[in-house]
Amino acid sequence: MNTILTSFKFLVENNNNPLLIFNHKGKIEYFNHSAEFLAGIHLSHELFRLAVTYAPQSFGSRTVHLDLTYGMDSFYAITVLYESEEELCLYLYRKPRAYIPKNLSFDGYSSTDINLLLEANIELFKMRYNNKLTLFTDYSLPKFQMQQNSFSMLLRKLFEQYATAKKIDITLKINIGETIVIAEKKYPIIMLMVKSDSRERDSDEEIEKLTLQNHTTAYFQKESVILEIPCIVVQSTL
Amino acid sequence: MNKTEFFSHSPEIQSIIKALTLSKSLFISTIIWGEPHTGKLTLVRSFFPKTTLVNGKNLDTLKDALESSDEVIIYNFEAIRNIQLLDLDNKRIIAIANYEKLPLSIESHFAFIYNMPPLRERTKDIPYFLEKFSKELKDDLMIKDDIELDINHLDLSQNFKSLKISLHRELIKKTLSQQDIEEILFDYLYHKIKGKNAYRENLGLYEKPLIQAGLKKFKSQLKLSEVLGLNRNTLRKKIHEHNIN
16 A cells, blocks of 8 residues: 555544544544534434444445435435444535525526515415414515525425424524625525424425525425525616 | 406405415416416406416417516416427516316426316305396396396306306396297297107197296195196196106
């Protein structure tokens, strides 16, 4: 083997995918930067059980495709590795986030009152949904650039996931202090959260495709979905 | 141009109206589908009175309208076979389609999809339209008397179209004189009588409604046989002969 001077520990520590090493009792011995939020006591037990469940039958590694969500992060696969009885290693593959191009095209975008767009979509959904639906919103949100048609299709698909829910809470607000940089300009982030007791997750993939079309990021959790929408306010010269 | 007004007490339609009110200023694609003659176009026109109106059967005109305008109403949308050839994005499109069942492909082309309920399901709307159309027809026919209509004789199978036709028929029937009836029968029989047994074959035209009306009025074969001056057995035989229930 050739001698390589690169520090593998540095590569592992700064890897975008979380990596955790447990001892035989399930206690975390090591985690990289990306796994910091997973290393809490509650999640560490759950992750250890996950690693044990999918561990290979003998020394070596095993990769399994799974659909996992912890907090705001989603993963599409895990690899479980061990070369001794003392340590068990878990590596999680993060799902890619929506890609927002540097030079965002404004084709098809128009200045939109998101509250009006949201309320029209809620009204459409309520034609088939008779249970309790509550909207918490900030009516002072500015008008910003959106593809109204495509975003309405996204909302329709999203609400359909809650068609059998007993109650739905929808929150629309600005994420204070958070911004997104597009074409070297910073824009605030508007957060839309739909939360309930249950949701049908079959259409997650379809919703993700629609979020990409709308330069929006979706975070899927068991009972809720969060959309982060860039609040692109442009001058009237557009 | 007169402003088109749309009336409905139906909760489903009230929801459509509410959503249209909220979304009418947005650049979104909307489709309203349902059985023919349910008032879809009237509803859309009440929201978009000045918008370009294009027939879906005329594809070339439709393509021109979509190129030159960002707000178009398309009626007879069900006639369009290749929807993907149309550029419906980022415009205010309102399509009206006479579908009985919504094709799956529609979902990917329209953000707002509304189903217009048929008139027979809008029970709260029927009395209003019955009164409205009766008044219009009575004015046309110059009928001044109050006429009691039997709602069971009205036909809602083709929504407003069949309602108006059946209402027209009912009003005519209620105002016929004996001379009108005789003239109608004359015209009918003039074309009908032929063969060697025409008397017996056409006797039912008189006997059947006579017995049916008598049974409805007197509710007893015994009483009716007295009123008609017929033997009870003869009446029973005729009831059987004309398949009267």
